[in-house]
Amino acid sequence: xxxxxxxxxxxxxxxxxxxxxxxxxxxxxxxxxxxxxxxxxxxxxxxxxxxxxxxxxxxxxxxxxxxxxxxxxxxxxxxxxxxxxxxxxxxxxxxxxxxxxxxxxxxxxxxxxxxxxxxxxxxxxxxxxxxxxxxxxxxxxxxxxxxxxxxxxxxxxxxxxxxxxxxxxxxxxxx
Numbered sequence: 001x002x003x004x005x006x007x008x009x010x011x012x013x014x015x016x017x018x019x020x021x022x023x024x025x026x027x028x029x030x031x032x033x034x035x036x037x038x039x040x041x042x043x044x045x046x047x048x049x050x051x052x053x054x055x056x057x058x059x060x061x062x063x064x065x066x067x068x069x070x071x072x073x074x075x076x077x078x079x080x081x082x083x084x085x086x087x088x089x090x091x092x093x094x095x096x097x098x099x100x101x102x103x104x105x106x107x108x109x110x111x112x113x114x115x116x117x118x119x120x121x122x123x124x125x126x127x128x129x130x131x132x133x134x135x136x137x138x139x140x141x142x143x144x145x146x147x148x149x150x151x152x153x154x155x156x157x158x159x160x161x162x163x164x165x166x167x168x169x170x171x172x173x174x175x
Contacts, residue, residue, distance in 0.1 A: 003070060007071065025075050028075070032083065036087065037086055052082060057074065057075050087131075129167075132150070133164060
C-alpha cells in the first residue's frame with residue numbers, strides 16, 4: 001500500500017486506515033522507541049509509547065486532513081519527539097543524578113558538587129553523551145548494552161565516556 005492509498009484510507013475509513021498504518025509501520029516505530037528508550041524503560045513502557053505514537057500520528061493527521069507528504073517521515077518525527085518527551089519525563093521523575101553515582105569517576109574531591117550541578121553539567125555534554133552517561137552511571141547499563149541500543153561500537157561508547165569525563169571535570173571545576 002502506498003502512502004497516497006494509506007492517507008486516502010485514513011480519510012475515508014479512519015479505523016481501517018489506522019489499522020493499516022499500525023500494521024505497516026509498527027516494526028519501524030518499535031525500533032525507534034526501543035533504540036531511544038531501551039535502557040530506560042521496560043518493554044511494556046516501550047509498547048505503550050508505540051501506541052501513544054500511533055495515536056499522536058492519527059490525531060495530528062486528522063487535524064491537517066491527512067495532507068502529509070511522507071507517512072514514514074511524519075511517523076518518524078512524531079516517534080522521535082514522543083521518545084524524547086518520555087525520556088525527559090523519566091529523567092524528571094528520577095530527579096537529579098546523585099553525586100555518589102559518579103564519585104568513583106570524578107577525581108576531584110576538593111569541591112563537593114550537588115546533584116543539581118552534576119545533572120546540569122551532564123546535560124551540557126550534549127547528545128549522545130548525556131544519554132550514554134545517564135545509561136551508564138544512573139541506570140547501570142554496560143557499555144556493550146549501550147552500544148547495541150544506540151547503534152554504536154562498544155569502543156566508541158567507551159571513548160565517549162572517557163572524553164565526556166574530561167569535559168565533565170573541566171565544567172565542574174570551572175563552576
